[in-house]
Amino acid sequence: MLPGWGRNGRAVQVPRVLGTRTAWSTVGDGEFFCPGCGGDRNYQRLTGRRRFTLLGVPVLPRGETGPVVECAACRTHYGADVLDHPTTTRFSAMLRDAVHTVALAVLAAGGCCARASLETAAATVRSAGFDDCTEDQLGALVEALAADTGRFFGEPCGASLAIELHEALDPLAPHLAPTGREAILLQGARIALADGPYTPAERDALATVGAALTICSDDVTRLLATARTPS
Ligand SMILES: [Zn+2]
Numbered sequence: 001m002l003p004g005w006g007r008n009g010r011a012v013q014v015p016r017v018l019g020t021r022t023a024w025s026t027v028g029d030g031e032f033f034c035p036g037c038g039g040d041r042n043y044q045r046l047t048g049r050r051r052f053t054l055l056g057v058p059v060l061p062r063g064e065t066g067p068v069v070e071c072a073a074c075r076t077h078y079g080a081d082v083l084d085h086p087t088t089t090r091f092s093a094m095l096r097d098a099v100h101t102v103a104l105a106v107l108a109a110g111g112c113c114a115r116a117s118l119e120t121a122a123a124t125v126r127s128a129g130f131d132d133c134t135e136d137q138l139g140a141l142v143e144a145l146a147a148d149t150g151r152f153f154g155e156p157c158g159a160s161l162a163i164e165l166h167e168a169l170d171p172l173a174p175h176l177a178p179t180g181r182e183a184i185l186l187q188g189a190r191i192a193l194a195d196g197p198y199t200p201a202e203r204d205a206l207a208t209v210g211a212a213l214t215i216c217s218d219d220v221t222r223l224l225a226t227a228r229t230p231s
Contacts, residue, residue, distance in 0.1 A: 021058055022048040022065055032069065033087045036076040040087040043069045045080070086175060092129060094172045099128035101168040102188040102209050105161050107142045109205035114195035121191045128187075162208050169212035181213040182223055189227035198224065 028045035048065040051058035068077040086094065103121040110117055118135040125133040145161070173181060188209050192202040203224070210220035 017055055019053045019056075020050050020062055021053045021056075022050045023058075024048045024066075024070075027067060030083075031087055031089075032071075032083050033085050033091075034071040034074060034076070035078075035082065035085075036071060037074040039073075040089055041074075042072040043083075044072065046070055046077075091175060094168075094175075096129035098168045098172050098184055099187060100125050100130060100133075101164055102184060103138065103191055104141055104145065105165055105205045105209065106188045106191045106202060107138060108145055108161060109201040110192060110195065110199065111201070113139050113142055116194040117191055120194035124187050124191060161205070165205075165208050166212045169209065173212065173214045176213075178215075181215055182219075185210050185213060185215060185220065185223055186227050189224050193227060197228075 024046040025048075026044045027047055030043060030045075031040055032043045033039070034041040034043070045067055046069075047067045050062040050065050052060040052062050067080055069080060069082050070077050103125050107113055107117060107121055115135070118139055121138050122133050122135045125138070169184075176184075185206065188206055189198075192198050192206060198206070206224060207217070207220055210217070210223075215223070
């Protein structure tokens with residue numbers, strides 16, 4: 001029977017005479033942020049084999065295509081670089097960890113862990129998403145850090161803490177707008193100021209925070225001065 005007409009003379013979909021068809025096969029899956037439907041979705045990673053078709057029938061292989069990432073919700077295809085963008089869940093976890101690490105670094109640099117510093121730090125960390133963070137927990141962590149890395153109290157930001165800061169902040173920085181990066185530095189600055197003016201060690205820790213957040217040193221200086229004057 002000629003394509004084009006069904007049994008009862010009703011029109012059926014006519015395949016294009018010549019074309020290409022891609023047969024997709026799944027090579028992986030996971031969760032990603034879909035820019036198409038705007039949220040955390042499951043995806044499948046697909047590679048395709050293209051075939052030249054005659055009347056809808058695959059006749060000649062036309063090579064590999066892909067890999068592409070397909071959203072399970074809206075079925076949009078993306079290049080693999082769409083996976084570089086963190087999911088919203090991952091992004092909030094990164095942000096929360098970043099604030100927690102900054103708070104610890106500033107407290108450790110401050111040395112004696114004054115009550116006012118611990119209270120400001122715990123409130124900051126709670127509002128970043130660690131709902132049950134307490135002053136005592138933070139104090140215990142700072143002590144454990146000091147015991148683990150040797151005494152760095154009152155000294156410039158310890159090397160291991162600088163590494164921690166870079167690990168927490170480097171992957172986050174490219175996904176934050178400038179105001180978001182500045183907000184993290186300012187939160188650190190307010191913890192440092194809770195027990196009085198910046199000490200040299202606190203300035204040093206905050207400079208490391210700024211550098212990891214790719215804020216230039218002039219802006220770090222300006223922001224640290226801004227934090228000092230309550231607005
Ligand atoms: Zn989607």
